[in-house]
Amino acid sequence: DGGITQSPKYLFRKEGQNVTLSCEQNLNHDAMYWYRQDPGQGLRLIYYSQIVNDFQKGDIAEGYSVSREKKESFPLTVTSAQKNPTAFYLCASRQGRSGNTIYFGEGSWLTVV
């Protein structure tokens, strides 16, 4: 099936540890995005990438890092510098830069214990 696959679905992390969330798409989309959602709130953009080996900070990039070594993959690392990492993380992709429909993965729940 074509789509966006995020893993893991649920993740628990101890304070001070880095964790990497996986996002893979087989839609041949150029652009990929990472959003964070906190309870009762909308989505906020963390990082986005328009092409391979290039990415830009979104509105809340501090404490996060990404890479885009392959077109189909856009992993997000939540570092220990992120002060409040417990949240729901959503990966998305779309064809081209703008003006096209964006599609989302099923999300990853990260809890810091």
Next chain:
Amino acid sequence: GIQVEQSPPDLILQEGANSTLRCNFSDSVNNLQWFHQNPWGQLINLFYIPSGTKQNGRLSATTVATERYSLLYISSSQTTDSGVYFCAVERGNKLVFGAGTILRVKS
């Protein structure tokens, strides 16, 4: 940056009722989308509608770009319509989301 406001924040409907959700945005945009987030967190595209009117079954949407608002109509609501409805607008390469409308449909 651009501001996106959705109303109402919460809505409770009896099954079969109709509803209208509103999205106001503060500046011109080149893209507007409506999404439904189900109770498991999955975001589903409903409409890509930078202007004009579209219909898909019991749902329809209208965007009046010159007046900077969009409306989502839900007719004959069903319990499966429950969830959060988000409006998202695009300016440049960034998609900016509103805070959402939480819809609960009671049987």
